Amino acid sequence: MENNRKVLFSIKDLNVKFSLRGQMLHAIRGISLDIYEGESLAIAGESGSGKSVLMKNLIGLLDKNGRIESGSIMYNGKDLAKFKNEREWRTIRGSQVAMVMQDPMTSLNPLKTVGWQVSEALRYNQNKRGNEAKQCAVEILADVGINDPERRYNQYPHEFSGGMRQRVVIAIAMACNPRLLICDEPTTALDVTIQAQILQLLKELQAKYNLTMVYITHDLGVVANVADRIAVMYAGDIVEIGTCDEVFFNAKHPYTWALLSSLPQLGERKSDLFSIKGTPPNLFFGVRGDAFAVRNPLPMAIDFLHRPPYFQISPTHKARTWLLDPRAPALEPPEQIESIKDI
Amino acid sequence: MLAYIVKRVLRSILSVFIIICIVFVLLRMLPVEGYFGGRYDLLTEEQRQMELYRMGLLDPVPVQLFNFLRQLVTEFDLGLSSRIRVNVPVTTVIADRVPISVQFGLISVAIGMPLGMALGVMMSRKKGGVWDKAGTGYVAILNAVPAPVYMVLIQLYGTMLLGAPLTFRFDSPMSRVLPIITMCLPIIAINAFWMRRYMVDEINRDYIKLAQIKNVPTTTIFFRHVFRNAVVPMTNLIPLSILGTIWGQIIIERLYSIPGMGGLLIDAILARDNALVQALVIMFSAIGIFGLLLGDLLMAFVDPRIRLHKKGAAR
Numbered sequence A: 001m002e003n004n005r006k007v008l009f010s011i012k013d014l015n016v017k018f019s020l021r022g023q024m025l026h027a028i029r030g031i032s033l034d035i036y037e038g039e040s041l042a043i044a045g046e047s048g049s050g051k052s053v054l055m056k057n058l059i060g061l062l063d064k065n066g067r068i069e070s071g072s073i074m075y076n077g078k079d080l081a082k083f084k085n086e087r088e089w090r091t092i093r094g095s096q097v098a099m100v101m102q103d104p105m106t107s108l109n110p111l112k113t114v115g116w117q118v119s120e121a122l123r124y125n126q127n128k129r130g131n132e133a134k135q136c137a138v139e140i141l142a143d144v145g146i147n148d149p150e151r152r153y154n155q156y157p158h159e160f161s162g163g164m165r166q167r168v169v170i171a172i173a174m175a176c177n178p179r180l181l182i183c184d185e186p187t188t189a190l191d192v193t194i195q196a197q198i199l200q201l202l203k204e205l206q207a208k209y210n211l212t213m214v215y216i217t218h219d220l221g222v223v224a225n226v227a228d229r230i231a232v233m234y235a236g237d238i239v240e241i242g243t244c245d246e247v248f249f250n251a252k253h254p255y256t257w258a259l260l261s262s263l264p265q266l267g268e269r270k271s272d273l274f275s276i277k278g279t280p281p282n283l284f285f286g287v288r289g290d291a292f293a294v295r296n297p298l299p300m301a302i303d304f305l306h307r308p309p310y311f312q313i314s315p316t317h318k319a320r321t322w323l324l325d326p327r328a329p330a331l332e333p334p335e336q337i338e339s340i341k342d343i
Numbered sequence B: 001m002l003a004y005i006v007k008r009v010l011r012s013i014l015s016v017f018i019i020i021c022i023v024f025v026l027l028r029m030l031p032v033e034g035y036f037g038g039r040y041d042l043l044t045e046e047q048r049q050m051e052l053y054r055m056g057l058l059d060p061v062p063v064q065l066f067n068f069l070r071q072l073v074t075e076f077d078l079g080l081s082s083r084i085r086v087n088v089p090v091t092t093v094i095a096d097r098v099p100i101s102v103q104f105g106l107i108s109v110a111i112g113m114p115l116g117m118a119l120g121v122m123m124s125r126k127k128g129g130v131w132d133k134a135g136t137g138y139v140a141i142l143n144a145v146p147a148p149v150y151m152v153l154i155q156l157y158g159t160m161l162l163g164a165p166l167t168f169r170f171d172s173p174m175s176r177v178l179p180i181i182t183m184c185l186p187i188i189a190i191n192a193f194w195m196r197r198y199m200v201d202e203i204n205r206d207y208i209k210l211a212q213i214k215n216v217p218t219t220t221i222f223f224r225h226v227f228r229n230a231v232v233p234m235t236n237l238i239p240l241s242i243l244g245t246i247w248g249q250i251i252i253e254r255l256y257s258i259p260g261m262g263g264l265l266i267d268a269i270l271a272r273d274n275a276l277v278q279a280l281v282i283m284f285s286a287i288g289i290f291g292l293l294l295g296d297l298l299m300a301f302v303d304p305r306i307r308l309h310k311k312g313a314a315r
Helices: A051-056 A114-125 A130-143 A149-153 A162-175 A192-209 A244-249 A254-261 A335-339 B002-027 B037-042 B045-054 B061-075 B090-125 B130-144 B147-162 B173-203 B206-213 B218-247 B250-255 B264-271 B274-302
Strands: A007-020 A023-036 A040-044 A066-075 A097-100 A180-184 A212-217 A229-234 A237-243 A311-314 A317-319
Touching: A007 A051, A023 A051, A023 A066, A023 A212, A023 A237, A040 A051, A051 A180, A051 A212, A097 A162, A097 B206, A114 A130, A114 A149, A114 A162, A130 A149, A130 A162, A162 A192, A162 B206, A180 A192, A229 A244, A229 A254, A237 A244, A237 A254, A254 A335, B002 B061, B002 B274, B090 B130, B090 B173, B090 B218, B090 B264, B090 B274, B130 B173, B147 B173, B147 B250, B173 B218, B173 B250, B206 B218, B218 B274, B264 B274
Parallel strands: A040 A212, A040 A229, A097 A180, A180 A212
Antiparallel strands: A007 A023, A007 A066, A229 A237, A237 A317, A311 A317
C-alpha cells in the first residue's frame, strides 16, 4: 500500500485504564496507530485484548469506569482524547464515526419500527425530517439489500431475521453518513452463510461511499477477504501490523504465528486443531517484557525482561518482538502456517 | 390483536367461573349458624332445618351451585346478609361501601404512582448517587418497618402537627389528607423500586448504545428510548396495584374509621355472615383476575411484539 495516503485518525501512545473493584486495569498499553482514509483495517485479537476498547475511544463510548491516561487521538485537527463532555462527542458521533455492533438481535429498539429507527439517525445527522427522512430511509433500506423497503419500513425488529436485522443496523449506520465505520464483530452472531453476505454488503458500501472501515474481530478468516491491513492485538498492545498479505504470509511475531496456526484449514485431517496454551496476562499488574513470553513455546531470556520495540520489516509492516533484533537467533515460523496459501 | 383480546378475556371468564365453583363448594363447610343471624339460639332444631330447607341449603351441593350461578347471572343476586345488615342484599351492603374506597384508592394511586415512577427515574439516573441511595433507603425502611407502625405514627403526629382530624368525616376534606398520605407511601415505594429496576435494565441495552452511536441527544435517549421502554413492563403492574389499593386498605380504613371495603371481609368473617363472606371472596378473586387481564391487555397495547403476534399467544 502506498504510504502517502491521508491519515484520518492518528492515535499516539494511547494508554487507557479502567478502575475495577478498586484496582487499576491497564487495558490499552501505549498504542500508536494511524487509520488512513478509505482503507479497511482489521483489528484482530482474542477476547480481552483491548480491540473494542481501543475503538470505543474514537466514538466516546468508553465505559464509565475507564479513562484515557495519556496519549492523543488526532482527528481533523482536534484531539479526541481531550474531549470531556457529551456536547463535544456529539460533533463526532454519527456524522463522523458510526459503529455496527455485534448482536443484531439486541441492537434495535424492539418498540420502534425499523423505519423510525433509521429516520432517527437521519434526523440527528443529516437534519432530514418527515417525508424527506422517510424517503431517504426507504432508499437506504433498499441500499442495504432489504426487499420491499416501503413495507418493511413500518415493521418492527421482531419481524426481521437475524441477518436482516444486521442489515438494518448497517442501514442505521449508513444513515449517519459517517466517514469512519467501525464494525465490532459484525458477523459473530450470524449464521455462516449469512456472514459472507453481510461482509460482501459492507465491502460494497465501502466502495460506494468511500468509507473508511475498521473491523474488530477474533476470527482472522473473516477479515482475510475484506481487510487491506491487519493489526494483531495482544494484552492491550498491537504486536504486529501490516498489509493483509504481510500478516498472513510473512508474519514475524510468535503470537501472530500462534493465531494463524489455530485457523482451521479445509481438507487438513492430520492433526488436532491448534490452540494457544495458557492465558493472557493479568492486566491488573504491570506487564514486564514481552506480554506473550509466558505463552510463547520458544521464549528468549530477554522476552521476560524488556519490552520489545517495533522492528520495521517493510514500510507497511512492523512487529514488536525481540526475534527481529539482529542479535536474536534465527527462528522459523511453525510449519502449520506454511500451509496457509489462500484464505 | 383482536384474537388475542378475545382469547384472553375468555380465559379470564373461565378462571372466574372455576374460582366461583371452588369458593362456593368450600364455603358449604362453614357452620350453618352463619345463615341465621342472631336467632340461631332461639330456634329449635326442627325450625332450623325448616329454615335451611327453605333457603335451599339442604339440597345437594351441585344443585345449590347451579341455583347460585343462575341467580348471579340472571338477577345479580348474591344472597342476603344475615348479620352485618340483616336481610339486606349483600350486593347493596357492598355497593354502599365501594364509592368511598374507590375515592381514596384512586386519589392515592393518582398521586403515588407518578411520584413513585419519578423517584424511580431519578434513582436510575446515577447509580449509587444521592437519589439512588435516598430512594433505596426509603424503600428499604418502608418494607422493613411493619405497616401499622408508620401508619399509627402518621396518625399520631399528623393530627398533632397538621391539626387534621383523627377520624374521617364525609364533610371534611382535611380528614382525607392523612389517610391518603399513608396510602401513598407504599405506592411510591413499590413504583420507585420497579421503575428503577426497569430503567436500569433498559439503560444497559445494546440499542441504547446504538442510539448514542447515531448521535441522539442524551435527554432524548433517556425519555424516548429508556423511559418509554421501561414503562412497558410497568403497565402490566398498574391495574392490579390500583385495584389492590382500592380494596386492600384494611388497617388504614380501620384507623380513620373510614366506612370502606377494607374491613368488610374481616367484619363479615367475625360476625359469621356467610353469604357476605362468600360474595366478598368471589368478588376479590374476580377483581384480581380482572386486574391481571387489564394488565395484559394494556401491555399488548404498548408492546408491538405482543400486539402484532400472529397467533395471539401470550408471551
